[in-house]
Amino acid sequence: MVADPIACCAPLAASALSEEEAAATAALFAALGSPARVRIVNLLALSLEPVCLCDLIDPLGLAQATISEHLQKLVAAGVVLREERGKWSYFCLNSAALEQVAGLVALPEKSALQR
Numbered sequence: 001m002v003a004d005p006i007a008c009c010a011p012l013a014a015s016a017l018s019e020e021e022a023a024a025t026a027a028l029f030a031a032l033g034s035p036a037r038v039r040i041v042n043l044l045a046l047s048l049e050p051v052c053l054c055d056l057i058d059p060l061g062l063a064q065a066t067i068s069e070h071l072q073k074l075v076a077a078g079v080v081l082r083e084e085r086g087k088w089s090y091f092c093l094n095s096a097a098l099e100q101v102a103g104l105v106a107l108p109e110k111s112a113l114q115r
Contacts, residue, residue: 040060044093071091
C-alpha cells in the first residue's frame with residue numbers, strides 16, 4: 001500500500017497515470033469506499049471543531065472499536081487528521097487533502113462519457 005495516497009494522487013483526467021499514481025488514487029477511493037467512513041467524513045465536515053471519537057458513537061450507531069478502525073483508515077489515506085489531547089483522540093478533516101480529492105474527479109468537459 002502507498003504510504004501517503006493524497007501526496008501521490010494524480011487527477012483522473014491526467015494525460016497518463018503512473019502505476020504509483022493509480023495505486024495511490026485507488027487507495028484513496030478505497031478509504032472512502034465504506035458508507036461508515038463517508039458518514040464519518042460528513043460528520044467531521046459539519047463540525048467547526050475537531051471531534052472526539054467518543055462523540056461519533058451515537059450518531060453513527062457503531063462500536064468505539066469499529067469507529068476507531070474506520071478513522072485509522074481515513075487518517076492513513078490523509079483525508080482525516082488526528083490530534084492527541086491527553087488520552088483522547090480528536091479528528092478533523094484535512095482540508096488540503098479534500099481539495100485535492102475534488103480535483104481528482106474533475107474531468108474535461110468533452111470526455112467520451114458526455115457524448
